[in-house]
Amino acid sequence: MKEAEKIWMNGKFVDWKDANIHVLSHVVHYGSGFFEGIRFYKTKNGSAIFRLKEHIDRLYDSAKIYRTEIPYSKAEFSEAMIETLKINKLESAYIRPLIYRGYSEMGVNPKTCPVDSMIAAWEWGAYLGEEALESGVSVKISSWRRLAPDTMPTMAKASGNYLSSQLIKMEALEDGYDEGIALDYSGYVSEGSGENLFIIKDNIIYTPAMNGSALPGITRDSIIKIAKDFGYEIKETGIPREMLYIADELFFTGTAAEVTPVSSVDKIKIGSGKRGPITEKIQKRFFEIVKGEVEDKYGWLTEVK
Numbered sequence: 001m002k003e004a005e006k007i008w009m010n011g012k013f014v015d016w017k018d019a020n021i022h023v024l025s026h027v028v029h030y031g032s033g034f035f036e037g038i039r040f041y042k043t044k045n046g047s048a049i050f051r052l053k054e055h056i057d058r059l060y061d062s063a064k065i066y067r068t069e070i071p072y073s074k075a076e077f078s079e080a081m082i083e084t085l086k087i088n089k090l091e092s093a094y095i096r097p098l099i100y101r102g103y104s105e106m107g108v109n110p111k112t113c114p115v116d117s118m119i120a121a122w123e124w125g126a127y128l129g130e131e132a133l134e135s136g137v138s139v140k141i142s143s144w145r146r147l148a149p150d151t152m153p154t155m156a157k158a159s160g161n162y163l164s165s166q167l168i169k170m171e172a173l174e175d176g177y178d179e180g181i182a183l184d185y186s187g188y189v190s191e192g193s194g195e196n197l198f199i200i201k202d203n204i205i206y207t208p209a210m211n212g213s214a215l216p217g218i219t220r221d222s223i224i225k226i227a228k229d230f231g232y233e234i235k236e237t238g239i240p241r242e243m244l245y246i247a248d249e250l251f252f253t254g255t256a257a258e259v260t261p262v263s264s265v266d267k268i269k270i271g272s273g274k275r276g277p278i279t280e281k282i283q284k285r286f287f288e289i290v291k292g293e294v295e296d297k298y299g300w301l302t303e304v305k
Contacts, residue, residue: 003122004121004123005088009116013084021103025102026102026113027100029106032160033098033101034059034098034158035062036095036096037255038081038094038255039258041290042092042291043291043293047085047303048292050255058157058218059157061155063115068099070115071117085304094123096119096121097118099115099116100115101115124256132261133275137252137261139172139179141183142167142181143171144167145184147161147185147213149213162194169193181244185213186212189212189244190212191212192257195252195254195257196208196253197251198253199239200250200279202248203233205234206234206236209236209237212238217253219257219258220254226285227282248271248276248278249261249276251275258286
């Protein structure tokens with residue numbers, strides 16, 4: 001990780017190395033944190049945050065699901081994020097805001113613990129590697145399922161949920177793959193360890209529906225809008241595992257992953273074994289938008305002067 005100078009914590013900037021919490025903080029023991037990953041892109045017209053409003057809305061929704069009230073307005077928190085980028089003199093970055101239950105008393109009940117917050121930002125390239133944006137990544141179907149809807153709320157981007165993601169990712173790496181795909185509680189395709197998934201078959205684009213225990217991704221929503229504007233039919237539906245094997249193209253989406261093709265699943269080659277033409281077309285338009293090379297007709301970029 002390329003360290004920056006300052007991290008915003010509870011309304012104040014502290015040095016990167018001094019951004020510490022107590023070891024008995026509730027979040028450490030019970031996973032009571034809610035976070036976002038947000039991209040800050042250098043564009044032709046300066047630097048801009050990608051879909052800031054939607055990320056802030058999802059952060060506040062995640063906290064609300066867990067009965068956690070954030071002690072800042074959305075406007076105040078957004079401004080703190082912008083100030084974090086400025087004080088660190090960043091032109092492009094990955095931004096990580098986190099709301100978490102801090103130190104007070106020990107016990108499962110979080111209500112006795114304070115609601116703390118922090119915002120960090122640092123330079124970070126392609127999550128799965130620059131080469132993967134063209135050549136794609138190898139994937140396996142994980143032995144670990146995503147959570148059933150009546151166990152934990154998967155619509156919340158909560159810290160504790162990512163224990164599941166860690167199992168999926170570590171298993172894939174141990175078995176020699178770049179990434180894993182989890183099935184949902186019914187055996188249908190859900191998502192990667194930290195990415196949504198799109199399947200292309202006969203020029204129709206499929207993606208798992210939101211009842212499949214997948215996070216409602218903001219990049220996912222962006223790609224759906226871009227694909228529809230190109231005239232592609234989008235089907236949000238249940239997807240059986242074997243449909244991955246016979247797909248013409250597959251790709252991941254996510255704030256970190258951006259738009260990353262999948263070259264193989266369970267060692268079965270997908271299409272040509274690298275980025276397909278529809279994936280390339282959508283990926284190209286996505287990067288044109290976030291880099292300011294075409295008009296931001298969706299209003300997705302928040303400029304930071």
